[in-house]
Amino acid sequence: MTDQARPVLVTHSGKFHCDEVFAYAVLRLALGLRDPSRDHTLLRTRKPAAIEAGDIVFDVGGVHDEATDRFDHHQRGAPLRPDGTPFSSAGLVWRRFGEQAVRAVLPEADAGKAAAIAADLDESMVRTIDEIDNGVGQDGPRRRDSLGLASLIGDFNPSWDDPAATGETAGDAAFIEASALAEAVLRRKIAAMRARLAAEAEVLAAHAAGDDPRLLVLERGMPWKNVVLAHDLPVLLAVSPASNGNWMLDTVPPEPGSFAQKLPLPAEWGGLPEGELRALTGVPDAVFAHLRRFVAAARTRQGAIAMARLALRNA
Structure with a gap:
């Protein structure tokens, strides 16, 4: 030029x-x-x-x-x-x-x-x-x-x-x-x-730092499912903050776009009212578990992780 x-x-x-x-x-x-x-x-x-x-x-x-x-x-x-x-x-x-x-x-x-x-x-x-x-x-x-x-x-x-x-x-x-x-x-x-x-780098780093390879804990909300599937990570459940202040517990699908779960949340959790869910799980700030058992939530990070560990223990 x-x-x-x-x-x-x-x-x-x-x-x-x-x-x-x-x-x-x-x-x-x-x-x-x-x-x-x-x-x-x-x-x-x-x-x-x-x-x-x-x-x-x-x-x-x-x-x-x-x-x-x-x-x-x-x-x-x-x-x-x-x-x-x-x-x-x-x-x-x-x-x-x-x-x-x-x-x-x-x-x-x-x-x-x-x-x-x-x-x-x-x-x-x-x-x-x-x-x-x-x-x-x-x-x-x-x-x-x-x-x-x-x-x-x-x-x-x-x-x-x-x-x-x-x-x-x-x-x-x-x-x-x-x-x-x-x-x-x-x-x-x-x-x-x-x-x-950027999300891929954070997800991989968080997984590497975790103490259970089946549980992914993220400190910020970000797209993570495709990273888990693309890298064939052994993750079954993920915990991350939601925009409404709650902490979400998500399941992992077997493939992109699927509504199935590698590990559904416990059957007895699905659709329970908040009070009954707290009594059943022993997690004092549990908020809800979806009837389809693919997602749940707690008020705090600790509560969501406690729910995740219960679900993994029941697996």
């Missing part, structure tokens, strides 16, 4: 699609570009001379060359993923700038997570954009989802009878609006993955 005060980013004019809109959002994050009227120029064109003069060119131009910041995928010999899936401009830009974009969003303390998050997003999100743009998928073309990102971005295009649909700058303002949506989605995805990785 040339050393310009305002780099010129070029993509094609006319109707836009998710891949170049997403690619533009990635470039803006990675390069710290915020306002196309002040710190960079976005040019949507199909004029060869203008494309050739661009600093970064994506989804147009017939060239893929990372060394010169060219990221098109429509030409013969365009790059493929290792499994043969064709890239779109989103995948090509992500391969070059994705980790940099993720790092720009993360707090400095979490910068070390950027590579893992970028790889996860490539597989879970960017690949899907590539497949939709190229009309391919693992089982044939993907079914169009009217609430999917590609469809939502497509809806930003001016309608056929909108005056903004004609002229040299047709769709330019709508493209910027669509890129704001893409950037917002990407930022939320990065934030969610950062939180998931």
Whole structure:
């Protein structure tokens, strides 16, 4: 890229699609570009001379060359993923700038997570954009989802009878609006993955520090079930604080999404009134046990742990 005060980013004019809109959002994050009227120029064109003069060119131009910041995928010999899936401009830009974009969003303390998050997003999100743009998928073309990102971005295009649909700058303002949506989605995805990785680290540390590998005690509420299942931990019950001030006792499902439990809570607890539950368990601050025996609660951490130990003793 040339050393310009305002780099010129070029993509094609006319109707836009998710891949170049997403690619533009990635470039803006990675390069710290915020306002196309002040710190960079976005040019949507199909004029060869203008494309050739661009600093970064994506989804147009017939060239893929990372060394010169060219990221098109429509030409013969365009790059493929290792499994043969064709890239779109989103995948090509992500391969070059994705980790940099993720790092720009993360707090400095979490910068070390950027590579893992970028790889996860490539597989879970960017690949899907590539497949939709190229009309391919693992089982044939993907079914169009009217609430999917590609469809939502497509809806930003001016309608056929909108005056903004004609002229040299047709769709330019709508493209910027669509890129704001893409950037917002990407930022939320990065934030969610950062939180998931942080929870994974805390869950593993808490389990390692526990005195019974069947019982997981967490000092903060966080997603933990997928961590337990993914790492095949021998956890049967988990204790953690709830937002209402109680401490929850949760069971572990045998697989993600299941409503079954590896170890249901004792049958005699299910659905008991608070007073009877306290009398039966001997836990003075027991609050409730669900009729389906997958969750219970106490007022304090100690009470929830006491209920957990009773349930494990009865197992």
